[in-house]
Amino acid sequence: MAPLRFSANVSWLFPELSGLPARLRAAGSAGFEAAEVAWPYADPPEALACTAREAGLQVVLINTPPGDREKGEMGLGAVPGRQAAFREGLEQAVLYAKALGCPRIHLMAGRVPQGAERAAVRAEMETVFLENLRHAAGVLAQENLVGLLEPINTRLTDPWYFLDSPHQAAAILQKVGRPNLQLQMDIFHWQIMDGNLTGNIREFLPIVGHVQVAQVPGRGDPGSPGELNFPYLFQLLEDEGYKGFVGCEYQPQGDTVEGLSWLRSYWDRRGRPQAGQ
Numbered sequence: 080m081a082p083l084r085f086s087a088n089v090s091w092l093f094p095e096l097s098g099l100p101a102r103l104r105a106a107g108s109a110g111f112e113a114a115e116v117a118w119p120y121a122d123p124p125e126a127l128a129c130t131a132r133e134a135g136l137q138v139v140l141i142n143t144p145p146g147d148r149e150k151g152e153m154g155l156g157a158v159p160g161r162q163a164a165f166r167e168g169l170e171q172a173v174l175y176a177k178a179l180g181c182p183r184i185h186l187m188a189g190r191v192p193q194g195a196e197r198a199a200v201r202a203e204m205e206t207v208f209l210e211n212l213r214h215a216a217g218v219l220a221q222e223n224l225v226g227l228l229e230p231i232n233t234r235l236t237d238p239w240y241f242l243d244s245p246h247q248a249a250a251i252l253q254k255v256g257r258p259n260l261q262l263q264m265d266i267f268h269w270q271i272m273d274g275n276l277t278g279n280i281r282e283f284l285p286i287v288g289h290v291q292v293a294q295v296p297g298r299g300d301p302g303s304p305g306e307l308n309f310p311y312l313f314q315l316l317e318d319e320g321y322k323g324f325v326g327c328e329y330q331p332q333g334d335t336v337e338g339l340s341w342l343r344s345y346w347d348r349r350g351r352p353q354a355g356q
Contacts (some may be wrong), residue, residue: 086113107134124178154187157208216257229263261288293329302341
């Protein structure tokens with residue numbers, strides 16, 4: 080069984096450093112071979128690609144643009160009336176993914192429109208999402224890219240997010256039926272919404288293209304106190320044959336590098352993956 084491969088989410092890690100280039104360099108220095116960025120769009124793609132290369136990092140995940148943050152948008156994939164903006168954002172994401180050599184794009188679903196009841200708009204939002212996902216699957220297939228759907232918990236993090244459980248996301252993926260669309264499993268969100276992590280990981284891992292981790296409930300590093308037993312979960316992912324990346328998307332409780340002691344001990348125990356594995 081190969082050791083897990085970890086990627087530094089530089090939108091979350093190294094908050095003591097300002098700017099993505101500095102954070103990418105720090106991730107490389109800390110021993111990471113991969114990085115992910117929520118929204119790289121403030122920096123020119125070629126400059127970011129150059130920094131990542133110099134730091135010895137493969138960029139493995141970016142998100143589609145959030146939309147209008149001032150108006151409370153958090154992704155557009157399922158938002159009625161925003162189809163054109165979703166498609167524009169997708170084009171921009173593809174442009175960045177190609178420049179960065181990044182194989183995966185998280186296609187953000189977005190929030191229930193303000194003033195609307197979730198139950199009242201659920202069917203319409205799913206219809207919009209399915210239409211946008213079919214379009215996205217075609218665009219991504221032309222560039223040999225994978226699109227990911229990530230459920231985000233509505234109990235702690237984002238009460239209005241449309242896609243909130245692995246079951247809902249898996250059902251939507253099944254309806255779209257495109258092999259280059261997969262599930263993004265953020266263990267933090269899954270635990271808060273549904274628990275039953277062992278069962279859900281085993282059930283859904285065959286359609287999972289990316290994993291992210293943080294401790295529950297505080298969203299700290301996997302070595303911090305909380306509900307989740309990460310040595311067990313990492314072993315489970317290994318045993319189930321997971322070959323993708325495990326993104327470190329958490330809030331460091333202090334200095335980021337000091338807080339990576341959990342990862343150094345994993346590397347000491349399991350070894351580091353060989354480049355290209």
